[in-house]
Amino acid sequence: MNGTSRADIKKGLSVSIVLKQDQRSGRLTDGTVKDILTNSSNHPHGIKVRLESGAVGRVKVIHE
Template identity: 50%
Template sequence: MDGKNRKDIYPGLEVEVILKKDQRTGKLTQGVVATLL
């Protein structure tokens, strides 16, 4: 799963994302999906 399909993302899923401020370095931030917008 690469996260490109919305159907694959759901609340409670553990994810790693690159925050806007970290795009240059590519630093990953871990978290859990709370809600989908």
């Protein structure tokens, strides 16, 4: 699972996201999903979420 499908992402899930300022470098930030911000069912760059820490970015990795 790579985070492009909204159905794969639930609140409380452990994920790695890429922040807006880190898109060029690809640096990932780990955290727990607090809110799902993307309304569409799929997004080619990843579903946008807010983490418990308040960081907002697109999901790149879903941790099992």
